[in-house]
Structure formats: structure tokens, C-alpha cells
Amino acid sequence: MPIEIPKEKWTGKVRVVTLGATAAEGGTRTRVVTVGGQACMPFLHFEHPTPHPPVLAIEIKSRPPTDWSPILMETWGEAIRNPATWAAAAEAAGAEMFVLWLTLEDTPEEATQAVRAVLGASGLPLAVFGPGQAEKDNELLVAVAEAAKGERLLLGICEDKNYRTIVATALANGHLVSARSPMDVNLAKQLNILITDMGLPADRIIMDPTTGALGYGIEYGYSVMERLRLSALQGDSMTQFPMLVTVGFEAWKTKEAKVGEGVPASWGDWQQRAIDWEIGTAMTLIEAGADILVLRHPESVKRVKAAITELMTA
């Protein structure tokens, strides 16, 4: 007698969210990115088709990074001198969107200039993240949001300390927010409630549950993401958002990725290890339900993309 394959009967579904707006929609993007829509755990096509595969973003900075691994600096070379050339190089490397990460040194004018430069250099959708200090983020992101009105940018980092300002400017200027909470299911949910309570439509929210890299707390991020996704499938509306993870940021700040000398020989080849660290982190989080992965190295983008393609076929 053939064995019947048990299928989960979920009642909930992740919301579909589109980043970027074309000219017809009031923006200037030539391509948009759509994520979400899952009605089962990742890639279980026998239960439900996966309407939108995970999307790979490449992280670029408003000014050349001072603390990045030499491996990354060498790989991107001259391109990092300005955000426009970097964006073009990232698009050539297979990015489906960009995350432009602003720095503490940026003035609002410089930040908007950088955003305009990236928007001018490529038709891909764009996320703009502040340096991660609430006041500075507010200052920079409000200026950026106004300057790029209608583009459906993804604005981050929107957290409990500054969500009011970021959400207000997203509302006023037709953007989305990336809601970041510190590795906790309830805090993630609570922030989503606060944001929707301000009137931002739910299809303009991405959540960033925060994660750690391989070896640095990935298991916490992994389980929080699995729990958030399960809760979404069980019908909890305030967890039914696509998830973004800053894999490159986490993986490339580890010693494994950053340091080539004076480390144990058992760590193996530095270049390969650093890239493996990013890919290993990315693949693990994809299994937990990541929808947007922000990466740094072109080789990781290539290999994770190939893996996603394979996961999408069964």
C-alpha cells in the first residue's frame, strides 16, 4: 500500500510585498522585486508552490568602507569609490536589488546624493539603511525618503526607538520599512503592531528579525525565524511579513572572514573560508524562511542564487 505523504494544513500565508516602483507606479525603477506569498515552510512544493523565491541584495555603502575585510575590498576594487559605480558592479555581479548602507559621517545632503546616484546608475529596487543610531537614522532617512518620493524604497533600520519617524516618512513618501527587532518573536510581533497601528499598509512592511552569523548565534536567529514563519502559517497576521536578513554584515564581521593571519591552520584557506562563512550563513537562514538576503561577496551571490534555483525545482 503506498504511503500517504502527510501535508500540513496551514491557514495562514505570508503577505506579498513589492519593492521598487516603476514609472507607471510613480517611481523610476525598471525592475521591481516581489517577495512573500508562502503558504508552507520553505520550498515544500509538494504542499504549496513557492510563489516568490528568496531575493539576493548586495550591500553597498555611501562611502568607501573603512572596516571591511580586505577580501571584499580587493574584490570590489575601484567600484567602491562611489555608490553609482558600486551599484553598477553589484548589478553585474547578479544583485536583484541593493541595500545602500549610510554611515555616521554622512550629512543628509550626502545621503540623498548617494541615493540619487544609485537610482541613476541602475533600475533595480533599492533599500536604504541608516547607520543604526536612532537619531542619525531619522535625520538621514527622512531626507532620503523625501528626495526619492514614490520609489517604494525599503527604509531601515526601523526599530522600537525610531519607528515613528521612519514610518511617518515612509507613509508620506510612498516607501516601505524594514522593521528590525532583536532576535525575539514577541518583540518582532510587537513592532509590527506598532507600525501597522500608525497606518502603514501591511504590504509595505518587511521584518528583520536580526540574526547572528555561523558560529555567532545563528541558531537563535534560525529558530526565531522558524517560529515567526510557523506563527504566520498558523494565521497570526502580525507575523505574516517577508523576512530580511543582513547575512553579509553578520558573516563578514566575524574573525573567520576578516582575519587571514595568526589564525589556526585548521580554519583552512582564508578566501574560501570567508566566502563559505557567508554562504553557510545564507543557506541556513534560507532554510528557516529568509526572503531577502543582503550579501557582500559576488561569489556568494552566484552560489546562493544557484542553490535557490535548485531549491525552486523539485
Add this chain to the structure above:
Amino acid sequence: MALSGIQIYKLLPQTNCKECGFPTCLAFAMKLAAKQVELSACPYVTEENKAQLAESSAPPIRLITLTGGAGKGAGGEVKAGNEVVMYRHEKTFYNKPGLFIRVQSAESVAAAEAYKVNYVGMDLTIDGFALEADSPTAMAETVQAVRAVTKRPLILISQNPEVLQAGVSQLPGEKPLLCGADASNWENMAALAKTCGCPLTVRAESIDGLADLTEKIKAKGVEDLVLDPMTAHLGKSLALYTQLRRLALKNTRSVGYPILSFACNATDELAAASQAIAKYAGFIVLSEFRPELLYALLVLRENIYTDPQKPIQVQPGIYEINAPKPESPVLVTTNFSITYFAVANEVEGAGLPAWLVVCDAEGMSVLTAWAAGKFDAERIAKAIRGFDVASKVSKKRVVLPGHVAVLSGELEAELPDWEIRVGPREAVDLPAFMKQALN
């Protein structure tokens, strides 16, 4: 299917003789159902009912143990199975999937055998080797060559039972994994497994095919089986492994066995092996010895198989980062492993010397511990005094995490001869803070 207390009661003598230490058979049955007592406490259960009770209480995924040349004990065994959940947060994953390296050459075996990497104070190593040969002589020779270098458990690969037999005969007292039985050779393979008592894999592309083979082989008296679903394709194996785990947890006995993953056959070995670790493999075969890949996989395996109920804590104490000198700064944090590693990693990565005082905050992060009253001025002061930090430094200055800036006043009162400084909230900003503000 696990039986209820009432169902178990029906299989007991129902004489209420009290010899088990319980006043009635029913009370004993309830305890049995809750797995709080052993069936052996009742001397009067019939053999027939005993078998039925044992079957019903067997774990949903059979525990399979491979034994190497060192016998039982450290490094000599690899176990898979006995898992009880789909998601690690529901309880925990128990038996870390064994990582086996495919034997390419004698040198690679020696290098893999010697491989050891330290992670969070633990030495991680591979678990064993997988070897394939196409004739009995070749198999015997390969096994001998490998056994000259390593005692770790082995996986022997061939479709020909005679070849496997030749390998097994070189391994007295060991339990290598025989790989394996398929639709064409299963009878001879089952006979071999029965004689030598070694676990056997069954190969089939479908779940029905796997179940059909395990049932036929079990009927021949071989119970230690491992499933080889014959794919390293990411999408296919994710679906198959998930279905197998689900069926097993729903007590489908015919697939209640650990899974063997040939990640070595994948397009991207790292992607396939990472997936196999997170999603349900019991044994994983890698194509070759590559330290950077192994390091990443060994760490991932530790992470995924950590008990979520018991986060890894760091021993409270004073940690030296980059060989600090008496004038180097003193930083304070909690003993939550992520917090500790975030701080230590940033400071170490930036090449800055520092004394890191890790307080006992019951394994919580800075903010959580502070909110729970486990990371306050009193505890910090106790740590500074208890670890005798003053004797190590020339400058009595301590840096608090930015998240607990509110504690600085109280801490000044607790440590009157110390200068209290407030550092950044996030570890990532520590190097900049140390360079700019601590001179």
C-alpha cells in the same frame, strides 16, 4: 504508535499485586505511558504483551550506532536517530549527524584524521570515512590502508555484497555502515547484515521504495537500517527528508530510520551539507577533506544541535584579549554566549588589547539580564572584586555596556576608587570607542 495508559493497562496482568511499587496496575500503566518507569518493574507481563509494549514505546526514529576500531567511547562511535521533533525549538535535536569523508588517497585520510578545530572551547573533529571499492580484494586492501591511519567508524560502499563482506571481515568487532541494499541485491545484503550484525542502508528514489525495502529486510531479521533517498538535489532532498521525518514522527515504522546524505554528489557541497545538517540527515558523506568547509560545517552542526532550552553560557571570569597589559582597558559584559562572542570578536578582530570581565548574568544578554535584575551594579562590582581585576591593571577604569548606562551612578557607589565609563550599546562600535574615547 505510542499507547495510552488505558491501552497499556489492558496488556498488564490486572492483578494489582503491588510488586512494581504501585498500588494498582492502572497506576503503573499511567506511569509507563508517561515514560516515568520501566516495564521491567512488573515481573508478570507475558512475553507476547511485552513485545507489543516494547514496540509501542520504541523511539520513532531508530537509534543507529556505528562503531570503529577504538570500540565504544570517545570518538569510537557515531550515533544517529532518536530524534523527536521537526523544529529544534520544539525540544532539541539530539544526535549530531556524523560527518564522513570520502577516501580519495592515503594522504587525505591522514590529514582528515588529524584534523581538529577549536570552537567555543570544544575540539571538533570529523566522525569517520566512507570508502568504495569494486572488488573484494580492492575493498580489503582499502580497508587495511585506512585502518593503518585511523580507527574512526567507516561506511563501506558497494552494490556487491561480496565486496562489503571482504571489507567487514577486515574489521572484527566493529560496526561499519554497509551501503547498501537496493531492489536488486537486498536479499544477499540482508543476509550479510544479519551475519555480521552491521547496520545496512537501503537505497531507493521514493518513499514507497524505501519502505518496501525496509519491510522486506526487517522480515529477514535485520532491524538496524539507514535510509538513502539517492539524491543530493537541494529541492528534492529537502522535500524527501522532510517527508521522511514527518512520517517517522507520526510512527510510520517502515521509514523510522536515520537518513544518509551524499552531500558529496551535490552541485554545491556546502549548500547541500548545510541543508542536511539543519534538515534531518543522520549521516553525511563529504567528497574530500577541505579544512575551511569542514570548519564551517562542524560549527553549523554545533549551533543547530545546541539545546535551545539551555543556551551556551560562558564561564564568568576575566578574559584576556590580545595579550592585555596593565594599562589596557577593562570591559564588562554578561555570560550569554552570543553577547560574549560579539564583544570578544569585535575587540579581538580590531587587534585591541583588553581585559574582558564576564559577569554571571545567568546566561542572559545585557538588556534582558538588566531587565531581569541579573546584571546590576552589585553583580558587576562583585565580579570586579571577585576576579581581583584591580591587581591586574594600573588604571582602575571600567567600561559599561551602553545599554546599562543607568547603572553608572550605582556602580560608582559600589566601586568608589574606580572610574566608570559608558561604552557603546553595540559590540560593533567598541573598537571605534576604544580608539577614540579611551586614551
